[in-house]
Amino acid sequence: MSRIGNAEFRERADRLRKLMADKGLQACLVYGDEYRKENLRYMSNYWPLFERGAIIVPLVGEPIVIAAPEGELMCREMAAWPDVRLLPQFTCVTVPDEIQYPQANYTSLKAIFDELNAANPLRAIGIAGIDAMPAPLLKAIESSAKDAEWIDAGGLLFQLRMTKTTDEIACLKEAARIADEGYKAMIHNVKPGMTELELASYAYGECMRAGAENVPFIVMTSGERVDTIIGRPTRKIIRDGDMIMTAIAVQYEGYVATVGFPFVAGRMSEEQRAFITLLVEAEDIALSKLAPGRRMGELVGAVKSYFADKGVSDYDLYPPLHGCGLAEAESPYPDENSEAAFEAGMTVNTDISLFGHPHGSNRVEESLVVTEDGYESMSALVRQLSRTWRNAVS
Numbered sequence: 001m002s003r004i005g006n007a008e009f010r011e012r013a014d015r016l017r018k019l020m021a022d023k024g025l026q027a028c029l030v031y032g033d034e035y036r037k038e039n040l041r042y043m044s045n046y047w048p049l050f051e052r053g054a055i056i057v058p059l060v061g062e063p064i065v066i067a068a069p070e071g072e073l074m075c076r077e078m079a080a081w082p083d084v085r086l087l088p089q090f091t092c093v094t095v096p097d098e099i100q101y102p103q104a105n106y107t108s109l110k111a112i113f114d115e116l117n118a119a120n121p122l123r124a125i126g127i128a129g130i131d132a133m134p135a136p137l138l139k140a141i142e143s144s145a146k147d148a149e150w151i152d153a154g155g156l157l158f159q160l161r162m163t164k165t166t167d168e169i170a171c172l173k174e175a176a177r178i179a180d181e182g183y184k185a186m187i188h189n190v191k192p193g194m195t196e197l198e199l200a201s202y203a204y205g206e207c208m209r210a211g212a213e214n215v216p217f218i219v220m221t222s223g224e225r226v227d228t229i230i231g232r233p234t235r236k237i238i239r240d241g242d243m244i245m246t247a248i249a250v251q252y253e254g255y256v257a258t259v260g261f262p263f264v265a266g267r268m269s270e271e272q273r274a275f276i277t278l279l280v281e282a283e284d285i286a287l288s289k290l291a292p293g294r295r296m297g298e299l300v301g302a303v304k305s306y307f308a309d310k311g312v313s314d315y316d317l318y319p320p321l322h323g324c325g326l327a328e329a330e331s332p333y334p335d336e337n338s339e340a341a342f343e344a345g346m347t348v349n350t351d352i353s354l355f356g357h358p359h360g361s362n363r364v365e366e367s368l369v370v371t372e373d374g375y376e377s378m379s380a381l382v383r384q385l386s387r388t389w390r391n392a393v394s
Helices: 006-023 038-043 069-078 111-119 135-143 154-161 165-188 194-209 223-227 270-289 296-309 379-393
Strands: 027-033 052-058 064-067 084-086 124-128 149-152 214-222 244-254 255-259 321-323 347-357 360-370 376-379
Touching: 006 027, 006 038, 006 052, 006 124, 027 038, 038 052, 038 154, 052 111, 052 154, 064 069, 084 244, 124 154, 135 360, 165 194, 165 255, 165 321, 165 347, 165 360, 165 379, 194 214, 194 244, 214 223, 223 347, 223 360, 244 360, 255 360, 270 296, 270 347, 270 360, 270 379, 296 321, 360 379, 376 379
Parallel strands: 027 124, 064 084, 124 149
Antiparallel strands: 027 052, 052 064, 214 244, 244 255, 321 347, 347 360, 360 376
């Protein structure tokens, strides 16, 4: 089974400490919750449910994981680090009430930082996740070590997460394999007369049976709803000839891969066929530019140029590629002016899309890893569907 072992979490902590030393930081607090889990999961493997969480990585000494009472045992079950402390500020995120936990053995942020300060004086402390935490919590954190300078360290985590290890790529590949199974279930079971929710249920069920940790979302629209860029499935009835715009994001051991390819319920029109061909050909162009050392903006520009040549630029709403990993969409997210180059070990997701076109709206999504020689698709299904489509229209 693909997973991230404790040795890799130790390596991540060591890599973070090197970046901290370069920035003059003596500690770094990494925040996360159920909704913005990526950085916390990356450093600790902990993914809170209902509650908040954090990990404090000192320049000297072992990391400390912070949890709340209800999730303490789950935290100890998941976390790669044994030192787990409970804080009252990290309880349920969705209510303003102060919840009483009479069995909780609380500590305080001040006590934690006093302990770390005794081992290594804290002059500057980084925080990763400022954009995700509520202002009162940020104020409580900063007041817990008043003599230290607090520095936004979110960029350090994005830097660490940009390229992936062998085990991370293996987890993403497993997520893509599971997403393929869910997508095949939808293609095989779609029929006029069912609702979008019924169709989505085939994917949810199959993905969970195949081993998904979570299905963060299924984007789904049909017929007149396809112009909705990221619509949820509804009770709308799918009719004969309705184009289906859907994408499945599957989470496995924290890592999220996404699969999407257009299909039609019942009879496909020639106009729909020509529209889908635009997307397939645009992705072929994008993939021809995906290789280590190549400028990211070149790939984006090539897709935009193709759409311009075909007269569909008015329906091209955003860049055709983004990073993937612990989030469905993460850095890099290049535009055509991006000077950054692809590197081996980066994982990216195509999102080749046109919305509002007279003959439909849709996207092709495929998770890929940049290799030394070019790229490798993580989705056997999207590769198969693309080949079948090109053969059919050639």
